[in-house]
Amino acid sequence: MAFSLMGLFSNEIAIDLGTCNTLVYVKGKGILVREPSMVAIRKSDHKVIAIGTEAREMLGKTHKQIEVIRPMRDGVIDDDEVAEMMIRAFIRKAQKNRMMRPRVIVCVPSGVTKSEKRIIRDAAEHAGAREVYLIAEPMAAALGVGLPVNDPVGSMVIDIGGGTTEIAVIALSGIVTDNSIRIGGDEMDECIVQFMRRNYNLLIGERTAEEIKVRIGSAIKLEQELSIVAKGRDLVAGIPKAIEINSIEIREALHEPIAQVVEAVKVALEKTPPELAADIRDRGIIMTGGGALIKGLDVRIREETMLPVFLADDPLTCVVRGTGKVLDDFETYQKILVNA
Ligand SMILES: Nc1ncnc2c1ncn2[C@@H]1O[C@H](COP(=O)(O)OP(=O)(O)OP(=O)(O)O)[C@@H](O)[C@H]1O
Ligand SMILES: [Mg+2]
Structure with missing residues (x-):
């Protein structure tokens, strides 16, 4: 009884903090926030006028006193202060029980630097998180599409977001090969x-x-x-x-950008150890992220690599759904988290 009550109040949140879109998943509830990563600010006193969808409506239509800011650039935080305000607002929106500070898992690009990790962790902590964990975006994407990330077979994921394209080969709970370009x-x-x-x-x-x-x-x-x-x-x-x-x-x-994405996939394949390359040849490559929806991009990559390529179902939510799986089964998946 006490246990199920705890479950009721459990306060665990997964955030896909993307260059274009931020999604928030709450354990036991699903995706509760799905909005553009944008904040409208009044310049005179730096006050937030609107966040997310409402801020996007203002994009390109503001007057001199208001500015619409995208605090994320190339997959990482570009404007600490504004990012923190945005994260705080989205956490608040997703959280019914505001008494409890949540455990939070945030997605980061696989090539994230130490200082970028610190900025993200600090922003989540200042925004009210009790514990902060990080997960590499392609790992989360792979989990989201249901690939067996803990097994000794190789899976390749291409996540094409707004700011980055990340290609990763995953096996035995880790990223074996990755290639990430700041093109999306x-x-x-x-x-x-x-x-x-x-x-x-x-x-x-x-x-x-x-x-x-x-x-x-x-x-x-x-x-x-x-x-x-x-x-x-x-x-x-x-x-x-x-x-x-x-x-x-x-x-x-x-x-040009599409050729660069294709080239990045080829480079990742060249870096893949032969045993895993054989797995990928059998099982194919899966594409996630909004950019994967460009018409014919799956066919193009299939033609250029001669490998089976699949577009994930609902590619824009794979990353947050995968991160949510970690919350749902923390014991099993804790080992795939990145050291914060
Ligand atoms: N149907 C579509 N066709 C082409 N592009 C699309 C489509 N739908 C969304 N996009 C693009 O996908 C991108 C957003 O994808 P996504 O939300 O996965 O990125 P993100 O996670 O915010 O970015 P990143 O992972 O790089 O930080 C945008 O550039 C958007 O224009
Ligand atoms: Mg993304």
């Missing part, structure tokens, strides 16, 4: 902005670029090519302008 969805958006500027003298915003990428971005020739109307400001005339662009052009715009 944000870089693709930036390439689209540059492309529109160069080819059409059209200045488009970050949100417009992302929408173009999500709607018509692709990594291979599409059976039916798509088009979309891009709205922005004409750089010569200075007036609002709309231009129809197609998926062939956007594929050209995305050529």
Whole structure:
């Protein structure tokens, strides 16, 4: 009885603190927060005006007194103070019983440095965490898609987020090989902005670029090519302008970041020990993260590596679901955590 009551009040939280999106999973409850990693600040007194989805609505539309900040860059904390405010707000949102300070597991990129780890741990502690543990993002992703991370077989995961692409081979509760590049969805958006500027003298915003990428971005020739109307400001005339662009052009715009992702996968494969490479040949590669949803990217990687490639179900939530599994069965999975 006492035990089940404790379970009721157990206060354990998994956070996927992503460059684009932050997700919070509460043990026994599921994913309770899923919002953009953004904070709107009033410049005069540094007061928080809005966080998450509400802050994103303001992106590109603020006046001089308000600034929308993305406290995460390339997978790690870029602005300590704002990140801490954001983490605190999301923990609060996920936590019903505010009396208890939670145990928190936070995902970090596999190549995270000592000082980056300290910043994340401090931010979570200041935000109210009682104990803080860290987990490598590809490990969490692998757990989230249900790969047997504790077994002596090799599994390869490619997590393409907003700020980073992480490729890892996992076996026996550890990361055997990894390759991580600071290229992800944000870089693709930036390439689209540059492309529109160069080819059409059209200045488009970050949100417009992302929408173009999500709607018509692709990594291979599409059976039916798509088009979309891009709205922005004409750089010569200075007036609002709309231009129809197609998926062939956007594929050209995305050529470089996608080639870099493919190259990073090849490098990771070259570094993989032969026994595990054989496992990967049999079992294939699994893709997670929002960037994995680019049309045809799975097919492209399959063609370039000659290996089976699968897109995970619900790729945007794999990492937080995997971290949640660690909370659900701390005994079994504690050994995969990163030293904080
Ligand atoms: N359908 C889609 N097609 C293409 N890209 C998409 C799609 N949906 C989301 N994305 C992109 O996925 C990225 C966000 O993915 P995700 O939430 O996994 O990143 P993150 O975890 O915040 O970043 P990181 O892991 O690098 O810190 C964004 O760049 C977004 O534009
Ligand atoms: Mg991520």
